[in-house]
Amino acid sequence: MSQKIKRIIPYTYRISEYTFIIYFFALSFYPFDSDVFRLMCLLVVASCWILRMVSEKKLLFVKTSLNIPICVFLICSLLASLYSVSRKDSLHTLWDDYLMYFVLFFFMVNTIQGAEQVRRIIKTMLIVCGLVCAYGLYGYYSGIAIYAGRLVATFEYHSRIAKYISLLLPVAVCLFFYYKDFWNRFYLSLFMCVCGFSLILTMNRTSWVAIFVVIFFISFAVRKRYIAYIFAGLCVVLVCVLPSRYISHAKTVMQVKDYFKSEKIIGERLLCWKASLEMIKDRPILGIGIGSRVFRNAYQKYGLEIKGGETQQKKEVNQVKQKKDKTGKKAKPKKVDKLSHSHNILLSICVSTGIIGLLVFLWLFATVFYKAITTWLLLPEGYERALLLGITASLITIFLHGMTDSFWKKPDALFLWYVIGLLFVIVRNGKSTVTKISL
Template sequence: MDSVWQSFTFSRCVLTDWARRSFLYRVLSSGEPWRASSWLLQWADPLGLVLVALVLVLAPFVSNALIGVLLLAIAAFWVMLAVTEAPGQGLTPIHLLLTLYWAIATVATVFSPVRSVALEGWTKLSLYLIFFGLMARVLRSPRLRNGLITTYLLTALVVSAYGIRQWFLGATALATWVDPTSPLADTTRVYSYLGNPNLLGGYLLPAIFLGGVAMFAWEGWGCKALALFMTAINTLCIGLTLSRGAWIGLVAGGLVLVVLLLHWWSRHWTPFWRTWAIPLGLLALALVLAVGIITVEPLRLRIFSMFEGRADSSNNFRLNVWAAVLEMIRDRPILGIGPGNDAFNSIYPLYQRPRYTALSAYSVVLELAVETGFIGLSCFFWMLVTTWTQGWVALQRLRQGGNAQGYWLMGAIATSVGMLSHGLVDTVWYRPQISSLWWLQIALVASYYQAPPARVAAAEVAASPELPPP
């Protein structure tokens, strides 16, 4: 059974061996000799860091169009790197499955009933996957990894500070974000620079988990105090968004992070604490949540509204959208309608309930099924399972050596679980501000990948012509 699982997640696959034999990879890396004499490419990783950091720093404050321009620049830079690298360098099982998903989305675009607008969605997907590819390369360096995460955390601190300011000074609601009949109808929901409280909640989830592990990854008490301060501010701000989806993600990711941290530390503990630390830690977390729900009225009212069904206007809206989306999936279950929100907006009006217009499926799982059918959805979950498996394998390796870089890996795994949990009831992560952070987490996990012991020598012997006997 273990062998089947390792095959399913490519745990035994030596990708560099395969890439060296691949005609396609040899063609793509045809510019490798030029790399050694290029002054610019000697600084490839720092330049890549600057481009990625620009996206993360500017995303909350600028238009989506400008982010698109930056992604195009990143795509051009990545192509230049791809044709000058050795075959298979940096290739991971995650790359393979994302390439497979991209191929499925390409076929879905070709057969889309709205091909022209699906092509726009396919272009955006391609840019984000290239963005992932560049980050996975840059983040292999612990120094650059620390720098990029710190850049995002400082940016998120500015975003959270402005959100908290809105809570104290008031902020005009840009839409009906709370059921008008709810006791919280007049309560301020902060949205900072992002214009929507659910979007802000999704943006802050990675900051909370990465900030939490930064308290252990960063050296020096001053840095640890800064990490604690940022985590507290971001947690407070995500609470003030009153975003139920973000809260779901916070709890789900928090549970995963607690388990991973206790497992990481347990190597120094007695057998008793190794057995009981995780159950007791989860019980303590549950008690903290229970006390918060009991004592904080807005928190209690928002959480209880999740279980009111159609009595809550937000719940009712989503249920009507989901019913229409399920009909869309039923009519095109294999490859869907093609990627992108424009394709969705072209088809959804044919299925929508009266007065329930929507720009997305309000569920990442349903959105994936609508765009690329059950084939694409299955491939996406295959990629997730492989990502978490590769992350767990890398975590055990780092744990044995006591490498503090393992904290960032735990933060990335917890964040991916939290963002996916949020995505079950919303699709904010299709916005550039959130999508860039989602691919950051996947790239973080991919950056820790180490191939199993290579069999290059054996492969060369097997491929060489047989010598005559002496």
């Protein structure tokens, strides 16, 4: 029996790699309808991992600097769930969502070993992303994948496809400057054109700003300032050739006063942020509990109270009295949207898990950025260094998205932890590379 297992072991590495590739494909093309299939993929990876442990007769678990922060964050989430206003919904979210994020990370770190495996996975990720964007362009112009005049591709909503593109576009930019041969640069240029144009059609202002920021970050990190100048010139060209509605939409980024007065988007988000702060004041230690349904129910209560107070205050200031006002009755506020999160990642985490959960969350991602940057500084020039810079830039774009949205939900968080898993495979391989060089 042991001999048969030993014969299978060499294949388990390749099976894990292919399974992760299939997982990413399913998550990209069927982000909301492939839960069972993706669970089966993880079971295959788990089987490969178990076979290796049986073969070597020891526990194979890679120690990373994230192990403790992840465990502490899960404990905080569990306590918040037990203390939740809706324990059942919170525990379901903890099991079905949060646990899956970290399982994906640990499976990636413990089953993907070699640098060549990382290369193949990254190459496949870029190809799949390009295909999703190509489908998105087809769907946009044919009308089969468009929502409110925006490109959505397979993601049903423009902000999600925008985050997806923002996660992979910086990687392609960094690899473009690593490769020197014509064909690799040609394919990466084609990818950047398709994804960049798709990102424009999403009309997601946060993504536009995030990509603008990270391109300048990349140009200064690699000490090639001409990248920033070329990108700035490209932006000027786009201003000249794009239809007026895109330019008008982009201008609102600079029109801060008008933007915050807008009742359509920011008006609702300001209300959401105010309501979130009130929730934190009421339950500061462990929050109201995790889960979109928990927040949605709480927001209906807090949002209506705040909106009602503001409506009454406006009426008193303007001295616009109605018959109901004369009888002493308060004006009824309009309904609030059924939002599922705080539209800010820090507020979302603090509302759901309290100040303790927020501090652990910041510790968790501070560790991610610290390991990424320190490893990048130590690595010699090469593919892994370029890839590490691209992934770091991608994480920056996601956190910039987090200023007005939340990435701590499916499928966004699954993509995020998939990439962080690859990041820590590179970090682990980078340690051995640096050790060899020092010797």
